[in-house]
Amino acid sequence: MTGERPTPDGAGGGEQPAPALRRAVRGYLDHLTVERGLAANTLASYRRDLDRYLGSLAAAGVTDLSAVSAEEIERHLARLRASADGHPPLAVSSAARAASAVRGLHRFALREGLTGADPSRDVRPPAASRRLPRALPLDDVVALLETAGPVDAAGDTAPLALRDRALLEFLYGTGARISEAVGAAVDDVDLDDGVTVLRGKGGRTRLVPIGGYALRALGAYLVRARPGLAAAGRGTPAIFLNARGGPLTRQGAWGILRRAAQRAGLTVDGPRAVSPHTLRHSYATHLLDGGADVRVVQELLGHASVTTTQVYTLVTVERLREVYATAHPRALH
Incomplete structure (x- = not known):
């Protein structure tokens, strides 16, 4: 390594x-x-x-x-x-x-009583450089989500395109990690109540609401595409399937996002490339921009500590600073 x-x-x-x-x-x-x-x-x-x-x-x-x-x-x-x-x-x-x-x-x-003191108590760890998460502007997210694959010869949306749109909407609509999305089972999603169970790090689970756009995309995929894909496989509870009917892998999901980003004209290479985590960052940042409490966002993201979530507040402060610098008549010296 x-x-x-x-x-x-x-x-x-x-x-x-x-x-x-x-x-x-x-x-x-x-x-x-x-x-x-x-x-x-x-x-x-x-x-x-x-x-x-x-x-x-x-x-x-x-x-x-x-x-x-x-x-x-x-x-x-x-x-x-x-x-x-x-x-x-x-x-x-x-x-x-x-x-x-x-x-x-x-x-x-x-x-545990193995020692009588903690010599590490006053030892400070090296300070890691704080990298702000990469969040997409809302217009870029919309462009990305609307680039589902091509239609078939009859003019209908192809099954894999329905899957791709459902996956992208699910990632942005729930803030799920890519591993949580590909690991989700059909029974984890309740379309009637608009919620899903996400199974996160350390075996922790959380209940997360699903937005209306993601619900419609998931409904279309589950009714019109998944049954046909599942018929080609051996039966799996996973929501998102590959063309052979098996569960979609993280690499497969990454490929879907990369192709969608290319079609939307977004960066797919280099340090500012769109990644599965980019949608999660965008989800958190847009919630905070909309006035959501950081503690609520912590629960939605499945962070064990609110300090992990607070890095997103730095993103919104940077955005506010940029707006102020360009809009206020006396912002520039």
């Missing part, structure tokens, strides 16, 4: 972490799995981060968490951000995640 390295500088001499350290890490990871319900990818990242940390402690001759000092933690985190042994430094975001893993381990050890 780019930017990762097996062990930090000074931890590659072959020293093996003490059994007590390994037991503590196993207990913490079990806690994250069972009690916190962290996603598999997050757990794998934490495991790598903590393996690195144990290597650093072993190299320093530390055999128990109770013997760790704040200075030792700071040295470990500093090494992650330094280039050594031909390995590139970790990115700020990866180093911040590693710091979170280390601090979580020490908090857990204190809570």
Whole structure:
């Protein structure tokens, strides 16, 4: 993985972490799995981060968490951000995640009585650069949604075009992650009540309203297209199907969005390219622009913490600043 390295500088001499350290890490990871319900990818990242940390402690001759000092933690985190042994430094975001893993381990050890103090309490993680989410103007969203595929020879909308329109409307109309959309089952959607169940990160589920445009697109797809697509497969509860009747993959959904963006004349390459997450960002930003409370948007997005959602308020402030700068007669100096 780019930017990762097996062990930090000074931890590659072959020293093996003490059994007590390994037991503590196993207990913490079990806690994250069972009690916190962290996603598999997050757990794998934490495991790598903590393996690195144990290597650093072993190299320093530390055999128990109770013997760790704040200075030792700071040295470990500093090494992650330094280039050594031909390995590139970790990115700020990866180093911040590693710091979170280390601090979580020490908090857990204190809570479980494995140590008498938390040496990581006053250790500050590296500040990650805050990248504002990319949100499309409403006109671009409308152009994107209205570029469903071609009609067939009889002049009717082709089944796959109905699916594509339903998928795009669903993504923007619910703020779903791409994994949540392709993982949604037919029974998760209630067209009469206009709501859907979305199954998010860490096994969390939430109930989200579906807008009128998305409801109509879903209804047309479920009645006029999905039965024919399903007949070609072996039977799957997934809403969105591929041409062979199997569940649509995330890569397939990304291809649908990319083709629609190209037809709408939107950017599909480079740092400002339209992606599945772009529709989710646009959903959140447009809700806040319309006056929605940030706590409500947090629930709709399925964010565990409101601080994750608050980044979207920065987007709306930037937009207001742009409007002010161009419209107010005394905005420019």
